[in-house]
Amino acid sequence: MNFMSKKSFRYINSSAPKIDALAKARGNAKYTDDLEFDRMLYGKLLRSTLAHGRIKKIDVSKARALRGVRAILTGTDLPIRYGILPVSQDELALALGKVRYIGEPVAAVAATSEETAFEALKLIRVEYEPIDPVLSIKDALKSVQSVHDEGNLHKAVSLEFGQTQSTGADYSREDLFYYEGNTHLALEEHSAVALWQKGRLTLHSSSQTPFLLRKILAKALEIPETSVRVKVAAVGGGFGGKLDPFAHEICAAKIAMITGRPVKFTLTREEVFYCHRGRHPAVMWIKTDWKKDGRLLDMHFKAALDGGAYGSFGVVCVYYQGALQPVTYKIPHYRFESARYFTNKPPCGPKRGHGTPQPRFALEVHLDKVAEELGQDPVALRLKNLMTPDSVTVNQLKVTSCGLNACIEKVAEVSGFRRKHGRLPPGKGVGFALGSYLCGAAVPIYWNDEPHTTVRITAGRKSGLTVYCGATDIGQGCDMVVASVVAEILGISIHRLRLVMADTDTTPPDLGSYSSRVTLMAGNAAKDAAEKFKSQVLAIAGKKETSFERTLQSALRKKNRIESSGSYKPPAKLGRFKGSGVGPSPAYSFSACVAEVTCDVETGEVGVSKITFAHDIGRAINRLAVEGQIEGGIAMALGEAFFEEQVYDERGLHRKPSILDYKIPTMEDMPELEIFLVETGDPAGPFGAKEVGQGPLLPVIPAIANAIYDAVGVRIDETPFTPEKILLALERKAMARAPRVGPDKFPDIVFPEPFAVRPVSAVQASC
Amino acid sequence: MPRLQYYRAKSLQEAARMLADGGCQAAILGGGTDLVPRMKRRQENFKALIDVGAIRQLSQIRRAKNKLYLGAGLKLSFLAQSSELSQFAAFKQAAGLVATPAIRNQATLGGNLCIPTRCVYFDRSDQWRESLGFCLRHKGLACRAAPGSAVCLAPMSSDLAPVLVALGAQVQLVSRDGERAARLEEFYKNDGKDHLQKSAGEILAWVAVESGVFTDSVYLKLSRRHSFEFPSLGVAVALSRRKGTIDAAKIVLGSIAPYPVVARESQDILIGGKLSDELIAKAAGAAARQATPVANADLSPSYRRKMIGVLLKKALHEIRQAGS
Amino acid sequence: MRDGSAIVVLNFQVNGRKRRLKTYVWRTLLEILREDLHLTGTKHGCETGECGACTVILNGKNVYSCLVLAPQLAGTKITTIEGMPAKHPLIEAFVGSAAIQCGYCTPGMIMAAKSYLDETDAGKQTKAREIKHALSGNLCRCASYSKIASAVQAACRRKQKNR
Known part of the structure; x- marks a missing residue:
């Protein structure tokens, strides 16, 4: 039966209520914290109050003597390093010898009540010898202090694709952007409950990856994987923040093994900010060359990521900085360089979009600026260079279905973009942007043939x-x-x-x-x-x-x-070069967004009145659920665009580790939304379905930035778009200076020589 | 929550006696919506909480001649919808802007007026403050927001205080040794650590506002989101206008200092005039001079300072619009 | 100080059932519900009144249970998500309108919505703006906001019809 052509389904493409x-x-x-077991112990972690330092001494004697305390762990109890990526096995459950960020777990306590565990933490004495912290890419480059023995550079890549640099460019432009770090803020705090029975460990955890967690637990606890069971209860949101293995999971397991009793660790909201693994702060530089008719000839993109204290998914994020630009546009010659640095802050990792929202912001705003200079409508400029279905991108990714045209036309028409752009009264504006995302990494984290x-x-x-x-x-x-x-x-x-x-x-x-x-x-x-x-x-x-x-x-x-x-199992990737493992996917989703804003030039406040959005979902397995995911991506994008900042002071102390101060949109902060599903029916997906969990976030932030420019003529080339920045840009405009707020300089990084990747043959591409 | 002793007061007198007995270790529990988080974060060290929720007197509204007497135990959600307050538009407005509906259902008038000052360096867990090295207000030596300052500059965070000061409210304070009335304007002082002009043993029992004094009032609140927020700046305006001419003006700025700042220069500019564009601009221009916020709240000090004039201008325009 | 206590014996109602509980005065309603009464439907997201996940109804008004201390419960009537019948218009509307993604904010949202529904004169035309305002104290990171508002709207219409 050809499901692609079947017109009506009972469940597929329906709005049936979700079974859960x-x-x-x-x-x-x-959810994990709802689980209760007889004789359960409650665990708490003691966290470093210093961003960078050597641990001279840990005295747990008073804590151990407290009535009700049943176990205490320090770094020596869990000396095996682990990490989510095979190439970044750099973490310990509890710091040993050195602490690398404020909030890093240093000791674990389990007691008969939560209150006792909290009391016990206060009785643990840690003596640190402070080291000057590395708190920015600039600090990391100076290399006065090293976060890790190997130095502060975690990973640098330099790749080049396509025909050799073409000549005959009529126009060239370069721009700088900055994307602030931010975090997932899933409403459910991380939680894990461990049981040790008959020589086997069962860990209940709010985790996004039980099978990988099983492998990592086995390694960290030095027990066979066959002795480990991981069960995931209901999860109250993840967004990438519950992918990494965490100290509380490993400590819960270890204490269960030691005491024979069930052990529960549930983190406080503040602790979740220290777990982090969220969006990397990124400084980005982009340069493009064009023919005056709007044809793109060349793109060169550079990114510098502030990675925090450990690897996490960082290496993958480094590659994602450059992987998806060519999935949206046809780029004859493409070069990208990307580097990640260690700093003494909570580690950055995967957050919805996983290393692609930052470059997407840079790219789509840059294109808006190019369009203006070339005298082209921003939509028309995109259409001239758009990816087409059944193509191979310049960086050797196979695109199958591609609904970009349909998405663009839908949002442009419904929003009245062409009629409004450049023509609305002062203070009102519309902005346009596109996005692309993968439907699953074709290459697994641990390479195997399974x-x-x-x-x-x-x-x-x-x-x-x-x-x-x-x-x-x-x-x-x-x-x-x-x-x-x-x-x-x-x-x-x-x-x-x-x-x-x-x-x-x-x-x-x-x-x-x-x-x-x-x-x-x-x-x-x-x-x-x-x-x-x-x-x-x-x-x-x-x-x-x-x-x-x-x-x-x-x-x-x-x-x-x-x-x-x-x-x-996904089809094999086309590329054979180092780094080709990041980017390939069985299919790609595409989105187009128009944002309409009102900007108050006295207060700098931006109100988003409407988001018009079209997403090429392939086929919606469940229409209402897909709309819900799109709205979720849009709301998170609004948060990142206006409020969200994972920022630190000069000590490396998180400035806003609370929901009140960090700020995510409330129901009253949401604009009017008009969402369209474009169903291209991709042969790779079940019933033609593609993804919707991450793609929708991508175009919203640049669409808003472009709308702000349309409204009041200023460029905010960094997130978040705060009222202070808008007023500052307006002030600069009034003084006839560049009406812009954003970085002025790309860090002085010497990237490796670019590896020029040879194009795939036509035969390879058609397989 | 830390361990504590709980006391339930059946009358104001009993509450005052309990408070006197407890000294600095005791605190009044109204709704608890601010006290409970502060205790959880170990910002407060109270060993005893005196619950005044059962004292009927505190939840009453009484009218006597031109004055409205409001019990300090009245919930903010009630005040935000009360027809008794229709003539005090800004008061109703402000009550409805505090935090969220759920908090307004528990939070009280007295609690909001006495709410401690807030600072980004202080409203944090004890572990966070330990990483910071504490601060001038508590366990530390230096003010983190204004390093040279000898005194804590944490701004007051009440939405109601600037409005009620603008409306000329009076408060009744009850202690074991007696009672006294005070003008709300004189109830605060310039010390973020201890910003209330009352002794530890005094309980704010009543708020009295006089009707017929002002013809127009408005409250504007500066915050990033539409709900859940403390004010980064509050501008309260109360005017008395007869045939368009302003014969009384009260402009009070909240969340810019430990006490509500009365913008006297702006007030003086308005009196005797009419709300023309020029007069509004002049009053707004003078307002920013009257406060110097520091980096201890959400949004930068220079931005908050700039917004004083902007919000005052908007407030006056809103009054003019409503009147026409 | 005389007359103070560290322990309180509470008589109160939860979901229509009389409860008697002896507990420490510093415990919160959220802890009592989840740990003593094993009603884990009410969730915690921050424990300081900044997210709304712990919303319950106390004497007809929605409150954050993480901010209510044990002694304040004396003689009160509490409704939690567990007290909602499966066929309640709000439950059916939330399920049918796809207002639930990860579900963590859902119990708090439904409690806030129920409080609004119970207080709203069903004869009035319910404005979307009012619903959003009523739920402005409940965060949802999955951002099912528009579907939640639609669900509440649907429940209001059903209440109007049933009058």
Whole structure:
């Protein structure tokens, strides 16, 4: 059956309520901190109050003597280094010898009550010998102090693609931008509960990647992976912040092993700010060469990332700074350099968009400036250089479906962009931008030949129909995706399915909820499993009954238990160069956004009156859930555009470690939204589906920046767009200086010589 | 929460006695919406909380001649919707702008008027403040926001205080040794650490506002988001106009200093005149001179200072618009 | 000081059921609900009244349970998410309008919405602006905001019809 051409589905493309919605609405869904066990101990972490220093002495004697304290750990108890990436195994659960950021865990306590654990923390004495902290890329470059022995440069890359630099450019422009660091702020604080029973560890955690966590726990605890089980309860939001392995997870496990009792660690809100792993602050430089008719000839992009104290996903973020620009536009010759530096601050890592929102901001604002100088409409300039379906990008990424044209036309038409741009009364403006994102990283974090997701379906005469899938629902709705796919293919009610998810003992492996992989990869695995299951049932039953339900009952009368497995592995990437592992994906999503703003030139306040948004989703598995994810991406973008700053003072102390001060939009801060789904139907996705978890955030921030320029003629080339910056830019404009706020200089980084990647052959590209 | 002893007062007199007995270790518990977070962060060291929530007297509204007497225990959500306050538009407005609906359901009038000053270096957990090395206000030696300062400059954070000062409110303070009335304008002082002009044993029991004094009032609040926020700046204006001519003006700036700053120069400019563009601009221009905020709140001091004039101008325009 | 206590014996109602509890005076309603009564539907997101995740209804008004101290509960009637019948218009509307993504803010949102619904004169035309204002003290990072507002709107309309 060709699902691409089928017009009506029962579940696919419907607005059926999510299967987990009722439990969540009634308060019955269990999140990790809701779990209780008999004789459970409560754990707390003592964190460094110094950004950089040697640990001279830790005295836990008074804490150990406190009534109710059952275990205390320090760095010597967990000396094995680990990390989320194989190339960045640089973390310890508890600092040993040295602390590298304020908030770094130094000791762990478990007691019979939370209150006792807090009291015990106060009784632990740590003596530090301070070292001058490295608090910026500038500091890191000076190399007076080193965060790590190997120096402050974590990773630098330099790649070049396409034809040798073409001549005949009529126009050239370069720009500088800065994107401030910010953090996930999932509403549920991180939590983990560990149990040690009969020589096996079970860790319940609010985690986005149970299978990777299992591997890392085994390493850190020096036990076999077969002795570890990770189960993920309901997750109250992740956005990338719950992908890394964390100290509290490892300490909970270790203490459970030592005491034999269940141990729960739930972090306070302030602690979550110190866990971080959020958006890298990035200084970016971009230069493009053009023909005067608006054809792009050449792009050169440079990024400098402030990585914080440890690697996390940083190496991947370094590559993402340059990976997706060529997915949106055809760039004949493309060069990008990117470097990440260690600093004495909480580590940066993956946050929704994962290293692509910063360059997207720089690119889309730069293009807006270019359009103005070339006398072109910003939409027309994009259209002249747009990616097309079934192409290979200059950096050797295979684009299959591409709904950019449809997205652009939709938002331009509905918003009245062409009519309004440059023509609204002073103080009002519209801005336009595009975005692209991948549908799952084609290359796994730990390279292996295994499928990226496997789904198992079983049926028993008394045990019903069960779907086992290791994917983690962090709110994006993957439980509903998997259930919808299976129910659709089998032709049964979704309520007939029992779902067992995210349990490393019982569900087959899934790589985790990151890089927007779950709908495409777990969805495809579920589809494969369901198709195989259906065939098997039919073969066993011998004949097809009036419904699948009856056929299944008939088959179960002949065989007690029926089981099928399906899996998914992405196609091999095209590129063969170092760094080609970041960027390839089975498919890409595309988005277009028009932001309409009103700017008060007296207060500098910007009000976003409307966001018009179109997203090429391939096919929406569930329409309302997809709209919800788009609204979520837009809201987070608004937060990053106006409020969110993960910033530190001269000690390395976080300036705003509270929800009140950090600030995310409330319901009253949201503009009018008009959201359109463009359904191009990608052959790589289940029923043609692509991603929606991360793409929608990308174009909103530059669209707002461009709208501010249209409204009041100033460029805010750095986030967030605060009222102070807008007033400052207006002041500069009034004094006939460059009406801009933004960086003036790119850091003095000497990048390696660019590695010129040879183009793929036509034969390779067509595979 | 830290450990503490709880006391339930059945009358104002009993509360005053308990407070006197407890000394500096005791505090009044109204709604608790600010006290509880502060205690959780270990900013306060109270060992005893005296709950005044059961004292009926504190939740009453009484009218006597031209005066409205409001019990300090009245909830902000009630005040924001009360028809009794219709003639005090800015008061209702301000009450409805505090924090969020849930907080307004618990928070009290007295609590908001007595709310401690706020500072980005102080309203933090004890571990954070330890990393900072503490500050002048508590356990430390230097003011982190204004390093040379000998006194704490944390600004007051009440939305209601500048409005009620502008409306000429009076407060009744009850202690074990007696009662006294005070003008709200004189209830505050220029010390972020201890900004209330009352002894530790005094309880703010009543607020009295006189009707018929002002014909127009408005309150504008500067904050980044539409809800959940403390004011980064508050501008309260109360005018008395007869046939367009201003015969009384009260302009009070909140969240710019430990006490509500009365913008006397701007007031003097307005009196005797009419709300023309020129007069408004002149009054607004003078306002910024009357305060020097420091870097201890959200939004930079220079921005907040600039916004004094901008918000005052908007407030006066709003009054003019409403009157026409 | 005389007359003070560290322990309180509380008589109060939770979800229509009488409860008697002996606990420390410094404990919050949020802790009592989750730890003593095992009603884990009410969530914590910050514990300092900055997010709304812990919203419950106390004597008909929505409050942040992380800010309510144990003794303040004496004689009160508390409604939590667990006290909402499965077929309540708000629950059905939230589920049907896709107002739930990760679900963590949901119990608090529904409590705030219920408080609004109960106080709103169902004869009036409910303005979207009013709903947004009523829920302005509940953060949602998944930002299901417009769908949450639609759900509350739908529940209001249903209440109007049922009158």
